[in-house]
Amino acid sequence: MLKNELRDILALQKADDRGDWLESLTLRHDGHTLHVGFPHFYFAAWFSQHKRDLFEQALSCRFADAQLPHIEYEQPALGPALGHAQAWAPQHAARDATGRQGSGMAARSVVSAAPKNENDAFTAFIANAKNAFPLAAAKEIAEQRAGVAYNPFLLCGRSGTGKSHILRSMAATLRKSQTGNRVILASAARFCADSPAWVRHPELFWQQCDVLLLDDIQDLAGQSAWQQKLVSCMDACPAASTGGRRAGQMVFACTGQPQALKTLDERLRSRLESGLVVELMEPDLDVRMRYLQAMCKERNMSLSRDQLLFIAQRCSQFRLLQGLLLKVAAFCSVTGCDLSQADLENIVRTGVADKTPGCLEILGEVARAMNLRAEDVLGGKRRPDLVLARQVSMYICRRKLGLSYPELGRAFGGKDHSTVIHAIKKIKKILVSDKALQQMVTELELKTQ
Template sequence: MTLWRKEIEVSTDPEAERIWTSCAQSIRSQVSDAVWRTTFSGARATAFEERSLTLVVPTSLQKARIERRYFSLLTDAIDETEPDVTVRIEIDPDWTDSGERLAPARDEVAVSGADSETAGSSAESGPDIRLTFEQFVTGTSNRFSQAAALAVAETPAGAYNPLFIHGASGLGKTHLLRAISHYVNNHYPSYKVRYVTSETFLNEFVQAIRNSTQPEFKQVYRSNDVLLVDDIQFMEGKDGLQEEFFHTFNDLLQNGAQIVLSSDRAPDAMPTLEDRLRSRFKSGLITDIQPPDLVTRLAILEKKAEFSAIEIPGDVLSFIAENITDSIRELEGALIKVTAYASITGQRCSYDLANRVLADLIDKTIKAPVTVGKILEATAEVFNFTIEQITGGSRRRPLVDARQIAMYVTRNMTDLSYPEIGRAFGNRDHTTVIHAVRKIEHHMTERREVFDKVQELQKRVSEIS
């Protein structure tokens, strides 16, 4: 596509520009460079009237992509700057196109009708510099998996192919897949690397069928040098998807590409997985990650403490490591909770403070598992909204705050992935959940009312459970 801007003066509302500038910064921090260029590049706000923001984009393709895939992300970003605003997207009359679609960047091979947002940067929600081998803490529970992942990154298709990593949620599987992606991108810049969740693979596959763009879809996935697929267990029971991935898998191996898969269980523990896929998953190296031991948990906390804005005494780290034992995600969540409380109250981070703040998490009483249904029930009680309102489409500020806090609590109190949380909260996109979790995590260290609401909701969820 050839794009050029007409040489005419266009009037722009300064207030609209202010809102969009802030909104654009928020969006850009949450998506990959490829997604930004092909979806939001060239967008501008032209008017802000009666609490309605007019956003214009260069092409109808960008308008469709935003409305179909990124509208929740857009409205969330606008709400941060200017609450209770509606947004209307229009085609920018100042741009002309040749009738072809936006040309994808080198690091993104786009599928017509499907949102290919994982190539190049290899990150569905944007590259995360924290997920590297340097930041991965190794212990007895994960040393073999880390070594295998590093070997694959150093010599793609030359060590273990495929590499299959399995383990419970929150133990570091995604970190290793992202670390491989970072390493290969840095050391083999000519390689095409693609990280994707199985749900994204499914969504793009369905979209390709709907739009009759299967050849383009196949090209996107079968032209990679390294393909990393997270949460492969979600392919269970989906015959059409398994058929497509079977041929993708074979094609990649035949062409000398590296395949890395992750799952919450081993191939033999997936009863509805096709036998031919199971045998191929087992044809390479299978390695598992176990819950970290005490030494590893302490090392993880010490690594996280290096980036903390406040000093965290060793006895606090030891206390958390000794009492939060099942998941790295829960471990990091506990540390954030303690440091956030110390920060917003101005208190010194101490053993006694940690004991008080984490009392609900280290209660040894056996309780029923926390579910998203219980969290929604508790959220409705704490914030005085109905579950239908919480999972609905309203953008009123108090309701948005409650919804985002509930998403944060769900992420920290359950094993659900971002896409699963998004589905539970009204079929929202996973980028909306990521945005909410990061926002609440940040606000907990600065706003006492946010921290208190998170505490109150977690306490109520524990009581219900």
């Protein structure tokens, strides 16, 4: 309710800010204190820089006729991948030019760097801002703060992006709830293949279950009888806790984009699409690196950053990364030797179907699209068409691989990081108005998936 009120205030005060970012915040009003939580470290840093003052101005308007609550910003950990929490602290109070605390603004404090609940099942899921919304929505449902607004909740995404992990985290969080939730977590095919007593009277199911989480909903395609069972079960789900009956919650996961629902019967598809449908994007290079670092720490493995980067660039899915790291661990255990670069290349070369292209592959695609030679683009000639191809290559590499500016500079023949920054900024500016370049960049990004 508070989020909706703040969003309305923002809409009146600042027409170009719809307050969508509020959805990623966790607000908990406890007496005279408002606790503000964040889905992860990166969102907290972005909020501190761009939205904190706007948020507090809206709060001041909301509590204009009442006592403004004390605000506590809960510091998120940077993630298990780095092994420790990196300090993050917004300014502790709004101050005027004289250094005094600003009037009408509550003093703000930052709580411990550790997660509020060390047993929180979601803390093990490594993500950044790209997947902040799906993760925040799943957590809000699991902590039962969403009411019936997100029912059903459908999580889509490619295989290996972490959908099953989130479903298990939701189930674990719900089962720990003090309200004693009765939770069923199963694959959609297994659930629908059974023929329990409630099939003829679906309302009986919800007398025995509070939350239903089904994975791999796409496996029901072509199975009309199974889909009919699920439709009946969804229709019988209690929508509100009236007469002592608790509202039911339905959560589903589907491999593929939301368009994959077209393979399902219309009746089931319409019910799924009537709820909240979100897509979990593939982890980018930063997330894959943090995931590998966390796995190495868990398995007591010692790999250099360059070795981890080499592995991370070869896979875009968590499962494949896990499999590769298992091969590396097995190799080191069997041979008893330190892992050389040649050994690592041989391990990666065998059995990895999902290879993320490197800088040279992307540069080669750009060169072919512009009828140029890759070696000329990589060189230092300043011919306009070569410069444009070089800048486009840097732009796509930055977006696809997430490499730092110095790393991109080294990959493109030892260029200075300032040259890379200038190139990426220039392409971003051109893309705003140049439709032909927009289309070419889009096609190149699709080719280099």
